[in-house]
Amino acid sequence: MSIEYLHTMVRVADIDAALKFYCDGLGLEQVRRVDSEQGRFTLVFLASPADVKRLGGIAPDANPTQVNIPMVELTYNWDPEAYQGGRNFGHLAYMVDDIYEAVERLAAQGVTINRPPRDGHMAFIRSPDGISVELLQKGERKAPREPWASAENIGVW
Numbered sequence: 001m002s003i004e005y006l007h008t009m010v011r012v013a014d015i016d017a018a019l020k021f022y023c024d025g026l027g028l029e030q031v032r033r034v035d036s037e038q039g040r041f042t043l044v045f046l047a048s049p050a051d052v053k054r055l056g057g058i059a060p061d062a063n064p065t066q067v068n069i070p071m072v073e074l075t076y077n078w079d080p081e082a083y084q085g086g087r088n089f090g091h092l093a094y095m096v097d098d099i100y101e102a103v104e105r106l107a108a109q110g111v112t113i114n115r116p117p118r119d120g121h122m123a124f125i126r127s128p129d130g131i132s133v134e135l136l137q138k139g140e141r142k143a144p145r146e147p148w149a150s151a152e153n154i155g156v157w
Helices: 015-025 049-054 099-108
Strands: 003-011 029-036 041-047 071-077 089-096 113-115 122-126 132-137
Touching: 003 132, 015 029, 015 041, 015 071, 029 049, 041 049, 071 089, 089 099, 099 113, 099 122, 099 132
Parallel strands: 003 071, 089 132
Antiparallel strands: 003 089, 029 041, 041 071, 113 122, 122 132
């Protein structure tokens, strides 16, 4: 199986303070910002200037999961929430060649598929230590297929 590291997601309580820390303090650059009125959240993808330069720059509308550089994804939920027990750390994200092959192999090892790849694009699992891991299909999403298309979520991710 081929796998590529994509990003680490961190939930933040104050997007402006977080951007000051990550951009002004650490020197990361904003790759893309997505404000979702419907979902009531903001996502900001950040990368090191060296990684952005290595790519020769990034288009403002680029899909962050397709630019092939490691990033931090800041997630700001508009409705206040107190993050306890590490909930501010969101997940690790990896891109895989075949989402169905990946989840089938993991399920065969006894790993619970918390969010099945019903859409042929995305799944969530948890490490033995409870770390949420997002798996994304490389390239175009695959056609939905059973047993995943009708599988229910299990637990949280």
